Ligand SMILES: Cc1cc2nc3c(=O)[nH]c(=O)nc-3n(C[C@H](O)[C@H](O)[C@H](O)COP(=O)(O)OP(=O)(O)OC[C@H]3O[C@@H](n4cnc5c(N)ncnc54)[C@H](O)[C@@H]3O)c2cc1C
């Protein structure tokens with residue numbers, strides 16, 4: 001027998017749960033399904049556990065920065081196994097709590113791999129469910145790699161469950177995951193290498209600030225190999241022999257662990273979207289700007305699984321899911337507002353961005369006033385011994401509004417939110433400078449940064 005719903009949500013991550021709750025609260029009959037324990041990437045395998053592990057690294061780094069300034073860090077070390085246990089203290093209760101909360105809100109919680117059988121029906125473990133609407137919120141998975149020996153790589157999920165960290169770790173790809181994990185691993189006592197195929201890693205961030213971060217990472221023991229491609233990986237003894245070409249020169253290097261940080265792609269291959277007439281490709285489910293499938297009106301998509309202008313980030317997933325839910329409920333075509341959504345790479349210190357890159361602003365013909373500050377010697381950084389910090393704010397001269405803010409420094413992951421809000425509310429720098437911040441806080445630097 002087929003069970004019928006107003007909405008079936010595929011994927012119980014940040015996007016799926018937000019949409020399921022919103023539609024159930026509006027009185028719709030809603031089901032949600034996940035093949036894995038409820039919670040999705042962010043809560044179980046991404047943002048949250050990652051930042052718990054980073055806390056250990058922050059403490060080691062903070063103590064090192066204060067060496068000779070009143071703190072003796074001799075003998076201070078990270079206990080990886082205890083840190084992982086601390087992480088599980090947060091992640092383990094998530095699936096039960098999330099499922100209870102959904103059930104309490106009237107959502108049917110299903111388990112298993114969902115697969116479309118036609119335009120209005122999915123099958124889960126041989127049982128059929130149909131619905132007037134579907135939301136595909138299936139997230140992403142590591143991009144498949146094709147060099148011989150790629151199967152020896154561990155992904156970010158496995159990295160965050162390693163019982164111990166080995167010494168020689170290679171991170172493949174110069175993006176978010178490799179940089180964040182390498183910064184943790186270096187403070188845990190490993191010697192990480194980040195390998196990127198191109199000359200410039202972290203391409204989504206300001207190139208000047210990225211170079212400062214790379215130098216700070218080098219001081220912490222992180223090597224970066226640019227313009228490097230892997231030819232093959234073979235098991236050798238307790239580790240791996242990696243054959244690679246650095247700027248064209250062949251080399252063989254031994255590592256104990258190799259981690260995938262070479263990008264993620266939407267997790268769509270098991271859904272049989274063709275059976276539902278849903279257009280998709282490697283970038284995600286093809287949707288109109290209001291998140292409805294371009295080829296099946298019953299289907300919407302949000303988060304990492306959807307091909308949209310939003311980056312694959314948690315706040316984007318949540319905004320898209322809420323807009324998709326609202327459009328389904330009201331049969332409207334509202335478009336998500338991506339203005340002022342910040343992003344941060346949680347290295348030590350963190351690198352953040354909101355709005356345009358300098359080059360993008362110039363390409364758009366904006367008369368841009370670039371306000372760059374080396375903040376490393378400022379009181380807030382002197383106090384903690386930080387050697388590397390800088391900001392670059394891009395202001396449209398014609399409106400006095402911020403079109404981009406780029407920050408590298410301790411606590412700047414919080415600071416960037418000010419700039420995001422200013423962009424969202426279209427505040428001028430004159431208005432932003434009128435804010436009085438508590439003193440001395442990092443926020444009290446905003447006036448000088450501007
Ligand atoms: C290591 C790491 C760190 C990150 N750190 C940050 C960060 O600090 N800040 C930030 O903003 N973003 C971060 N991200 C990105 C963020 O986690 C994602 O953008 C966000 O989780 C996407 O949410 P989602 O709901 O679209 O998908 P997900 O949370 O991935 O949920 C999708 C769910 O769908 C399920 N699913 C897939 N296919 C099916 C199927 N056929 N049937 C049933 N279930 C299915 C999956 O099991 C999964 O649980 C990080 C990502 C990673 C990998």
Ligand SMILES: NC(=O)c1ccc[n+]([C@@H]2O[C@H](COP(=O)([O-])OP(=O)(O)OC[C@H]3O[C@@H](n4cnc5c(N)ncnc54)[C@H](O)[C@@H]3O)[C@@H](O)[C@H]2O)c1
Pocket residue numbers: 145172173174175176177178180195196197198201202203228229230260261262263264311312313343344345346
């Ligand atoms: N703090 C955060 O918000 C956060 C943290 C982790 C992940 N994420 C999300 O997860 C996504 C995936 O993260 P990621 O770090 O895997 O990808 P990424 O897209 O950030 O970076 C991938 C990098 O790998 C390089 N690359 C690709 N294939 C390669 C190969 N074969 N050899 C060498 N280099 C190669 C690319 O040039 C690029 O620099 C991110 O785009 C981001 O949206 C966000």
